[in-house]
Every structure is written in C-alpha cells, then in structure tokens.
Amino acid sequence: MSTQKTDHNFLSRAMIFTILSVFVLAAVLPFLYMLSLSLQGDADLFSGKVVIIPETLHFENYLTIWEKAPFARFILNSFIIAGGITILHVIFDPIIGYVFAKMDFPGNKIMFAALLATLMIPFFIRLVPLYVLTAKMGWLDTYQGLIMPFAMSGFGIFLMRQFIMPIPDDLIDAARIDGASELRIFIDIILPQLRPALATLVLLTFVFQFNEFLWPLVAVSSETMRPITTGLTLFNQEFFTQWNLTAVGGMLLFLPCLILFVAMQRYFVSSVMMSGMK
Amino acid sequence: MTYRTRRTLTAYALLAPAILYFSVYFAGPILIEFWASLRSGQPMIGQSEFAGLDNYAEILRDRLAHKSMVATLVYAIGSTVITLVFALGLSAILSGPVRAKNTIRAIIFFPYIVSFVIGALMWKSILDPYSGLLNSGLLYLGLEPQNWLADPSRALYVLIGVSVWKDVGYATLIYIAAIQGIPDQLYDAARIDGAKPRHLFRDITLPLLMPTTLFLAVVVMIAHLQEISLPYLMTGGGPANSTRLYSLHVYETAFKDFDLGYASALSFAMFVMILLITWIQFKLLHRDIRHT
C-alpha cells in the first residue's frame, strides 16, 4: 500500500459519506435498471406502466438470445475486435507517447498538434471514405477490416504523453549519457512507471471498442461477422426496441468490462513508483 | 553523424508506424472530405461539380447550424467543467483513506461501461413527465412536476446532467491513475519539512495533476463538442431543435440528405472551432513541468 496522498482531516467524514453515497447510488442505478429490464416479459415492456421488479422474472430471455441469433459468434467477434484493437494500442501508444513527451527533434510540436487534430473530426465524417478504402483493400467483412481503422488513437498517444511528462528527465538523461538506446530507456525506465497509465489505456480502449456500433454496422455485411452491438439490433421491431433482449445483450457487454476493470484495479494501487530514484 | 541528427532519426524511426497509420486512415479520408467540401451535387456517391466555397458560404446562412452551434458550446463547456470538478473531488477522496474504496471506484465507473443505449433509456424513463420516478418524487415532496425533456428551455441542461453522470467515473479513473503516479517521496519530504496535511493536496497533488487536467479538459471537451449519441438516443434533437447538437446536424446532412459536400464543409467549420478552443485550453492550462 502506498502512502496516502490526500488527507481527509479537513473534510468531515459525514460529508464524504454523503458525497460518495450520492455518486454510488447514481452509478448503480443503470445496472439495476438493466437487470430489471433483462428479466421483463413483452407484456411488461408494452404495458405502459413503470415496472421496477417484474411480477414474473423472465429468465428465459437469457436463453432466447442464443436461439434467435448466432450470439456465441457475436460475442467471439466482439472479443476479437475489441481485444485486437486494445493489443495494438498497448504496443503503439506508449512508445509514441514517449517520443512526444521526452525526445527533442524538429517537428515534434507540429506533429503533436497534427495528432491532436485527428481527434477533432468526428468519426462519422471519415466513415464513407474509410468504407470505400476498406472495400478497395478487400477487407470488408473481415476482422482486419474491423480492427485496422482503430489500430492507434490520438487519444491513447496523448494520454501516454501526459503520463510520461511528469517522469523526471534526470533519469532519462543519465541513461542517455550511459549510452542506452531510446528503446532501452523506454523499456527499462518508462514502462515500469506506466502501469497505472497502461491499465487505464487498456480499460478505456477495450470498453470503447467493445461498445463501438457505427463502424461494425457499415463494414460488416454478413450476419456472422456482427459484434454484440449490431447483433442486438436484430431483435428489434420496426418501431420498437425489444428492450428486454437488448438489456440481456447489455449485460453481456457489461460483464467483461467490469471483470476487466476489477483485473486492472490493482495496477492503480500497486504501482512501484520511482524505484529507480533511490 | 551528430548526436542530434541521430536522435532525430531515432525519433522518426519510432514514429514511422504512426505516420503510416495516420496518413492512411486519417489524412487520406480527411483530404477526400476536403475535396468533397468544395463540390456540389453528390461527391463520392454520384455526379458532382466544383462549387468553390459555396458550401462554406452556406454555413453562414444556415440557421439550424447556428442554433446547434450555440447549443453545442453550452453543452460542451457546461459538461466538461462540471465533470472535471466532480472528478477531481472524487479522486481526491478516493485516493485517501476510505473504506471499500476499490469497490466504490468500480461502481462509479458503471455508467461508463453500461451500454449507453440502456443508460439513455433509463434516464428517459426516470425523466418521463407522466410516469417517471423523478416527477413522482417531486409530487411526493409536494412540488410541481416538470416537463424535463419536453421543455425547449430545459432539455439541454438535462442532457448536460446525463453526460456528467456518464463521464465522471471515467475522468475520476484517469485522475486516480495520475495521483498514483505521483512519487511518494514528494509527500514524505513535504511532511518532514512540516507541511500541513491540507496543504499537501493544494501544493503537491494539484500542480502535479496539471498535465492530467490539461489532458482531460482537452479530450473531454473535444468529445463533447462532437457529441451525437446523447441527443440521438434521448431527444432526437428536439424539442424545437433545442438539443440538436452540431454533430447531429452534420450527421443528418450527410446521411439523411445525402449531402456529403455540405456535411464536410460543416465539419471543417467545426474543426476550426475545436482547434481554437483546444489552443486556448493549452494556453491556459499548459505548464512546462518537465523540470520540476
């Protein structure tokens, strides 16, 4: 356990308790709501009444989705796509963030500005050219076609840069004088200190991509390549969303993200900070 | 080869994959969009002809675009500021001695990982003027029920609230990660020097969180300036176009109206505005802390 970094003596315990209660309550609500929806029958959905705890719990909803669509395949697709993208981000974003944070070279500022600029055009505006490009590459309806457009992100690189910047330069300079290569410095000095940042990157990238809808919607053209998000729309009616089954799918989107969060959680606490300083 | 040249070469070698990737997947498509923004007709889909700056001139006359631009600024600034203030407070609390803090951290992150399609439905149902929990609560307390989302003067603020609710866990997560990254020695040294506990946060944590604050301010603001799913799922842009955020306007121009030329022009106008706002944020928040 690391040293406490903030002290609460100045805030009364009661106040902290109140603040946390409000946020925790607001945060569990959607989960409980999703759980309730996922157990409702069609009659509950259409009744027009507010159903909080359904009279009959329709556990069969959790079976229906497997019967109505190739859901195992949707789940597998979601994991391959979001997992593949996350791995690429972990490989590329930190090292590029390091170059921007700690290396002086002509063009650093301009290229960093260009990188930020990539965040400023909404994705859907690139959608059509991106689709034409992917079609020309013959990658429609393939995993690489779904993964490659998200292989790196300005967001991830920017995040890494901001986490690397506070790491003292003395360490890096000392290593450079000793003749260490930049890659070595990155691996030996920077990476060990980036654990909380990497955990954040993994979590945010995976969650975001796991829930991505628009690109799989257009780049997939067969039912078996759909991820969970676009697969779920198969259950809907022309003018109605089949909310109970959508909520079951929502649970399937939620649980892996929660497990990942719990798995990453320890890296937020047990970072071996600055061991090289001593 | 001088040391400097060698380092420049190393830097570019390390950047090479990124340069390749961003050229193919960003620069290319964006250049095509720019080409489209200078054309009328059906650029990219069918016939089109060169139209100079006509599409850009149209933005000046497009009343809906102006209305949505104002709504977007209010929405983005409001939700970014509130999200960051809440997140900073929460991360300060959760980095300290709190019971069950790991569980609380996980729970606070829920709204970000629950599919937003469900989250939006939940809020619509809670805010429903006739059967929603919120109005039932108001009635119970003897207060007047409100038309939350069906009131053009209020709907946008409701969306700000929902967006804060959704993003605060994510911003808190990043702040906590950053606080964990601050060397313990700095605190130990300050304590030995006799610093009071309450000053530790102000004098050490807060300044060292500047890069993170800058990051969050920039990233959250950019995301909010491009927000589309919230109005798309909750209000459809109404009532009376009061929640028609700019991206929704662009999206409908592109995909409902097949007008990719004008939609591209609209996005470049937005791009310039985001660039300006981001530049201001850097000027305000950027401190060179490499040598602290």
Next chain:
Amino acid sequence: MLRKNLKVTLLAATAAVFGMNSASAETLRVYFNAGHAYETYLEVIEQFEADNPGWDVAFEKFQWPDMRTKIVADFAASNPPDLLAEPGGWVPEFAQKSLIMPLTKYIDADGKDMGFPSDWQDGSVTRNTINGEVYGVQIHQTCATLVYNKDLLSEAGYDAPPTTWEEFRDVAKKTSKPGVFGFAPNPSFGYIFPFIYQNGGDWYDAETKQMTFGSPETQEAVQFLGDMIHKDKSAPPPVAGSDYEGPQRLFTAGRAAMIITGPWDVNAIRTGNPDLNWGVAPSITGEKQATIAGGVSLMIPKDAKHPDMAWELIKRLTAVDVEVASALQYGMTMPRKSWLANPQIGADPILSGFGECLAYAKGVNDEISHAGLYSSAVEETFKGAIDEVLYSGASAADLLPDAEKEANRLLTR
C-alpha cells in the same frame, strides 16, 4: 453439441481473418427491416433457395436509420445489395440520384402475371413512379388512423368514436381526468399531418414547387393541437424523442383515451394489455377526411450484381397469399386490392379498420421527394416551429410564415 458449435464458430472466425468466406454459391444480398423478418417471408426465401440450387440469400436485417447509414456508404463504394427495402420516400430520392434501376423491363415481362400495377392500390404505384417509370414495388402499405379506448369513451358518455374536429376536441376534453389524457399525440414529425390534411393544408405544393406550411389552413391545424395541449389540457405535450413508443404506452396503460397510430401498434397493445377494450375508427373529418400513409417498398440498386434474381424474389414476396398470411399473423396491412378484398382480412375488425384508411391516406414526403426537394433541414425547420407551438405554447400564426420563408430559402440550394 456446444463444443461442436464452438468449433464451427472458431473455424468460421479463422476463415474470416483470411477473407475466405464461402464463395462456392452465388449470394443474393437483401437488406430488410429487422422488424419485418416475418416467418412468412423467411419461408418464401427458403423456397426460393430450394428452387434455385446454387443460390444463397443473405438476408441482412437493420433498423431503418442504421440501414440508411449503411446504404449511403454502400452506394459510395458501389457495393449495394441486390434488393433493398425502404420505409417510404427513398424510392423517388434514389431514383432521381440514379442509384436504383427502373423496373420497366421486368414489369413489361411479368406485370400481367403478377398483377402489377392493376392489383396494387393506385397511391402505392404513383408513389414509386418517377418520370413515368416504376422504380419500386410496394410490399407493405399502412395508414395511421384514430384508435380509441371504448371504455373510457363510454364512461364519458360516448358510444361511438368522434368523426369531426369538434367532436374530437369534445371527446378529448370529456375523457380527460387526473391521470388520463383525452388524446396522446406522437412526437414524430408526420403525426401533425392528419390534422393538416384534414384542414385542407399541406407543407409543400407540387405545382409551385414551394413550401406552403405558412398557410392559414396549416396554421390552424397546428394551433388546433397546440390549443388541445395548452388551453384544453386534454393532451400532454408529446414526449420528446425519436421513438414511437410514447402514445402507445399511455394508451395501453389506459391513460390515454385516443391516439393516432397504425397497424404496427396492434401487437404491442394486445401484448401489453390483453384486457383493453379498444377499437379502430375511420380518420376524423375537418374540411375533408384524410390521414397519413406509410409503408415499405422494394427496389433494386443500379449496381446490384444480380438484378434478375432480385426481381424473382420481389415477385414471390409480394404474392397475394404471402400478403394474406403475413397480415393475419403480424397485423400488417398490404397494398394489393385483392388482399383487401380477401374475406379473411375483412373478417378481422382491426385489420379491416386499418385497411379502410388506405383509400384517403397520403404520404407526407411523396410529393416533395418526387420533386427531389426533400431535405432534413427543411423538415427540421418546419418541425422546430411546430414544436414551439406544441411545447412552449407559442402561436402558430407568429411562427409558421417565418419558418416557411426559411424553408423556401433552403429549397433553392
């Protein structure tokens, strides 16, 4: 079994990485609405595959807005499906942009046998005819009309649904009580049009090619609903949003005495409240009797790889026995005259109720789309002004003429 499934899944996934999706059979790609994947249609497709060995039908299902996004990208990449369904308005739009093909040669060859166009309601044919050529075949045809709660009306002293504006307004007032609204309006754009048409107004004039929703008739219609909300308090402001569920939910829960809707709500009402005593009434009459039409047409993109096979499938999907079976099972109304004349349909009070309004129903976007002038900006400009009346209690006379001017400016783009 599970293990076998998993193995097949993994194998297929591996194949997908290397882009080796099965290429042995010819594939006919079809985009359809997810809510319209009726068993009856799936059977037609199964039979089609059986009759055409070596052919696979890839039946891809989407929500309409998702399909719209996908099809825009598909057109840009010249990669459209062979057969495309649409929710109304897309046929004239795509025809004018030369994105879909005229069906003339197919109709010349097969029209007589299949009964097209003679057996289709006139409106469903003219809607899909652009510059004298047919570009689409209607498969579903719907209209929205008055749906009412018999118990709530008789409680208030009415044994029949209203037939005129005055009666409608009175019934709405009398059936309103705490927790119950006389009429629950729908927030979607089209649902103000029954009143506009009934009052002799419109939003677009095909002769002058101008927007005309600033007219006194249209003002009066919008104000009529605005007054019911703000003066009579017999109707709630529509719950904002892009979904259709609000009025149906209030109606099903017995909290709205009347709504205007189409056959798609039948199953939802029956499922949500099987005991509800409700009926379908003819549309009310102002200057005239009128309401809005909707429905689905099928079309073949110009770059389709297998247009001939797509046409074969269209013929089978729109056969009258398929229509009758689908209607009876799913409560959908259909465009063929012989469908409406079918005794089984006539025996169903709900279906025949919704079938009746087809005759005087009009598509909101039909004329403006035929002129190639529809845009969401024009729609939003009008809708913005309507919303100000319905939500904020503004006066229609103050807002609509100005909004009309702006919309006409947008038309000249």
